[in-house]
Amino acid sequence: MPTKPAGTLYRGKTGMWSWxxxxxxxxxxxxxxxxxxxxxxxxxxxxxxxxxxxATYKGAIIGFAELGLVAAILFHxxxxxxxxxxxxxxxxxxxxxxxxxxxxxxxxxxFAGFAPRHIMNVIHDIELGY
Amino acid sequence: xxxxxxxxxxxxxxxxxxxRRFNQEDGLEARWEDFxxxxxxxxxxxxxxxxxxxxxxxxxxxxxxxxxGVCGSDAMRINGRNRLACKTLIKDLDMTKxxxxxxxxxxxxxxxxxxxxxxxxxAYRAVKPFxxxxxxxxxxxxxxxEERERFEDTTKCILCAACTSSCPVFWTDGQYFGPAAIVNxxxxxxxxxxxGAEVRLDIxxxxxxxxxxxxxxxxxxxxxxxxxxxKAIAEVKQAILRGKP
Amino acid sequence: xVVIETPRSPRSRKAAKFERWGWLYxxxxxxxxxxxxxxxxxxxxxxxxxITQISFAFVAGKxxxxxxxxxxxxxxxxxxxxGTNGMRTIVNDYTERETLRKVLNYTLWVVCxxxxxxxxxxxxxxxxxxxxxxxxxxxxxx
Numbered sequence: 022m023p024t025k026p027a028g029t030l031y032r033g034k035t036g037m038w039s040w041x042x043x044x045x046x047x048x049x050x051x052x053x054x055x056x057x058x059x060x061x062x063x064x065x066x067x068x069x070x071x072x073x074x075x076a077t078y079k080g081a082i083i084g085f086a087e088l089g090l091v092a093a094i095l096f097h098x099x100x101x102x103x104x105x106x107x108x109x110x111x112x113x114x115x116x117x118x119x120x121x122x123x124x125x126x127x128x129x130x131x132f133a134g135f136a137p138r139h140i141m142n143v144i145h146d147i148e149l150g151y
Numbered sequence: 152x153x154x155x156x157x158x159x160x161x162x163x164x165x166x167x168x169x170x171r172r173f174n175q176e177d178g179l180e181a182r183w184e185d186f187x188x189x190x191x192x193x194x195x196x197x198x199x200x201x202x203x204x205x206x207x208x209x210x211x212x213x214x215x216x217x218x219x220g221v222c223g224s225d226a227m228r229i230n231g232r233n234r235l236a237c238k239t240l241i242k243d244l245d246m247t248k249x250x251x252x253x254x255x256x257x258x259x260x261x262x263x264x265x266x267x268x269x270x271x272x273x274a275y276r277a278v279k280p281f282x283x284x285x286x287x288x289x290x291x292x293x294x295x296x297e298e299r300e301r302f303e304d305t306t307k308c309i310l311c312a313a314c315t316s317s318c319p320v321f322w323t324d325g326q327y328f329g330p331a332a333i334v335n336x337x338x339x340x341x342x343x344x345x346x347g348a349e350v351r352l353d354i355x356x357x358x359x360x361x362x363x364x365x366x367x368x369x370x371x372x373x374x375x376x377x378x379x380x381x382k383a384i385a386e387v388k389q390a391i392l393r394g395k396p
Numbered sequence: 397x398v399v400i401e402t403p404r405s406p407r408s409r410k411a412a413k414f415e416r417w418g419w420l421y422x423x424x425x426x427x428x429x430x431x432x433x434x435x436x437x438x439x440x441x442x443x444x445x446x447i448t449q450i451s452f453a454f455v456a457g458k459x460x461x462x463x464x465x466x467x468x469x470x471x472x473x474x475x476x477x478x479g480t481n482g483m484r485t486i487v488n489d490y491t492e493r494e495t496l497r498k499v500l501n502y503t504l505w506v507v508c509x510x511x512x513x514x515x516x517x518x519x520x521x522x523x524x525x526x527x528x529x530x531x532x533x534x535x536x537x538x
Binding site for chain 2: 413414415416418419420489490492
């Protein structure tokens with residue numbers, strides 16, 4: 022019997038959506054971290070295999086996926102500062118919304134600085150025939 | 152010669168309300184039911200619900216007592232956000248679109264807009280929301296205006312559950328104490344006359360206590376009394392870390 | 397003093413203490429990770445050709461300096477515990493069955509501990525000359 026009937030999505034504001042994004046980016050980074058620890062472990066066992074794996078990191082598909090990873094890290098890190106300020110700074114709760122927009126703005130600026138450079142590096146490597 | 156001014160009639164509007172209906176006894180799933188209502192510019196969502204109940208469908212079930220924003224009975228989700236139906240003017244909503252009214256989340260629905268509030272009250276009782284003092288003074292307990300100001304904000308709670316049922320962590324398993332219980336603990340923890348702060352801080356240091364708060368600010372935005380709920384929770388967290396208020 | 401019975405059964409103090417430290421750990425490790433990971437990204441993905449420079453020789457070059465070994469080791473420990481504790485919070489939020497919750501959390505910590513042990517061994521026992529076919533160009537192995 023549906024005793025907790027689903028209704029509309031709760032229309033929370035920036036605070037709720039920043040939490041949702043923080044969770045999603047956190048999970049994504051966690052799974053990358055597992056893979057990244059394993060692939061880096063190859064430097065101890067088989068340097069040749071390590072270079073092969075790293076070559077795929079430089080390829081088109083994973084090379085572009087890294088943009089998503091960096092975007093996720095930027096948001097998670099900057100929003101992490103926001104959350105910590107909310108917890109420890111006496112005026113943090115008052116400025117939480119403006120801090121959210123600062124987080125977004127900083128993440129966009131840093132990403133805009135990183136993305137073209139990284140894309141050029143990936144394309145350069147593909148042209149070299151990796 | 153007539154100096155009687157004709158006062159404009161209060162404008163009326165046609166609005167559609169989508170109300171979430173549920174009745175354990177009919178064995179049907181919860182569903183949306185729409186009602187067309189003529190409302191005045193001064194009407195609140197509660198007035199529209201009254202009109203539906205009195206003129207269209209007497210089986211529509213919801214709670215309300217004082218109808219003036221003090222008793223805390225009619226918290227519900229209006230257009231996706233927790234509000235008091237008696238404090239939400241219809242003309243402040245977008246009347247060109249249907250207005251969605253549904254029960255608050257995270258508590259078991261009993262009928263239509265009525266939920267089982269017992270888990271909510273249990274969490275409230277668990278934080279000992281009463282003055283704990285060992286002395287028996289002959290006169291009133293003296294407190295300076297500054298000492299009173301320390302917990303002024305959290306005295307305003309009317310236990311409507313708008314905050315607790317707006318919290319995404321409370322929706323998950325209902326085990327979290329929830330913002331309302333922490334607000335009421337705050338009201339006594341920071342009261343200079345009270346001696347039970349350590350007990351309450353210990354209770355809220357529980358694994359379902361303040362540490363489950365993820366500062367989404369849904370509670371602060373939902374509170375019909377304008378209490379800065381997330382701030383109060385942050386102050387309780389700091390007090391637990393310090394070990395004293 | 398009037399004593400009133402606690403309406404809720406008291407929970408274990410151990411679990412309660414853990415939650416407080418978990419909460420604090422996320423914030424403190426987060427601030428360290430901010431420096432460690434941003435530094436890692438700038439050195440490995442932005443400077444000197446970014447991702448194109450990365451290879452076994454690049455790692456060997458970095459780890460010739462104990463400074464980067466400590467950097468990467470710290471990042472490994474702090475990030476894995478931070479991530480695992482975050483996943484634990486999510487599991488606690490969204491699992492309803494107690495057994496499922498325990499299984500998932502147990503798995504998370506086993507994976508976390510294994511990767512920390514593996515990663516620590518890799519960093520501490522790293523040998524740039526382990527495979528001569530790759531490392532013969534490195535000056536340290538000549």
